[in-house]
Amino acid sequence: MYFSNKSICATMYTLTVKATVEQMKSINQWQAEEYDNQLAFVSEYGKDLISWLRPAEGESILDLxxxxxxxxxEISRSGAEVSGMDASPDMLQQARRKFPELKFWEADGQQFETEQLYDAVYSNAALHWMRNPRKVVDCVWHALKPGGRFVVEFGGQGNVQIIVQALEDVLNRHTNINASERNPWYFPTIGQYSSILEERGFVVRQAYHYDRPTKLADGDRGIIDWLTHFGGDYFRGFSLEQIEEWCMEISQIVSPKLNKNGVIYADYKRLRMLAFKPKVE
Incomplete structure (x- = not known):
């Protein structure tokens, strides 16, 4: 039996989509092993933010x-006493397995309380999942010592706009939903987030909004992995067959726009900020 190169590629593409989509067990449930294996770039990019944190030996730091x-x-290597907090039990189980010497605890970043006060709260690539930023900032304020610092990086205005636009266009075309109403992310401007911090009493010392094109996995799998790991809210209530078809369509739309010399780069835009809780006079 004869197969053309085109038909082989199409078959492999379909199998890739199917295998990846089947990892999407349920909406908003992170799959830690796949996250570590396929999306390690999240932590790699976050290492640079530690230079803004400047952790010191003996400090108490919360990784939000x-x-x-x-x-x-990575922060603990400075000699600081670091604990990690996350809302995902699966991610925390993986964290405890990898780093049993560290303390990890489960809580929602929009409504948490701490038993101790921290010298710093650090957060990388998490706050854009928290749609009530005022509650987050309020919780962080109460978790910090006077003079403590809040060091964050997350998606800023325009983050993954090309991917999101294609995703919503495809769903609007094939379904009767308003796809934009399922958008789970909060991507503010410098001004928007600075205002929230300042209204709570923080002093904003540094703020930086920048483009950070992010390399995805080779071939068609890059966009598909991204969609199935991060876009689950959009696909709620639809069959695997529908999701497979739509992921292929979205990938075909955005890949030419995000292709640079044969490599796919997601159109990330990040917001990085450093703010302080004033010392008591």
Missing amino acids: GCGTGDLTH
Whole structure:
């Protein structure tokens, strides 16, 4: 039997989509092993943010939205006493397995209380999942010592706009939902987030909004992995067959726009900020 190169590629593409989509067990449930294996770039990029944190030996630091703990561990190498907090039991189980010497605990970043006060709260690639930023900032305020610092990086205005636009266009075309109403993310401007911090009493010392094109996995799998790991809210209530078809369509739309010399780069835009809780006079 004869197969053309085109038909072989199409078959492999379909199998890739099917295998990846089947990892999407349920909405908003992170799969820690797949996250570590396929999306390790999240932690790798977050290491640079530690230079803004400047952890010191003996300091107490909270890693807010710690995921599987890689950056919590990286911060601990400074000699600081670090604990990690996340809302995902699966991610925390993986973190505890990898770093049993560190403390990890489960809580929602929009409504948590701490038993101790921290010298710093650090957060990488987590706050854009928290749609009530005022509650987050309020919780962080209460968790910090006077003079404590809040060091964050997360998606800023325009983050993954090309992917999100294609995703919503495809769903709007094939379904009767308003796809934009399922958008789970909060991507503010510098001004928007600075205002929230300042209204709570923080002093914003540094703020930086920048483009950070992010390399995805080779071939078609890069966009598909991204969609199935991060876009689950959009696909709620639809069959695997529908999701497979739509992921292929979205990938075909965005890949030419995000292709640079044969490599796919997601159109990430990040917001990085450093703010202080004033010392008591």
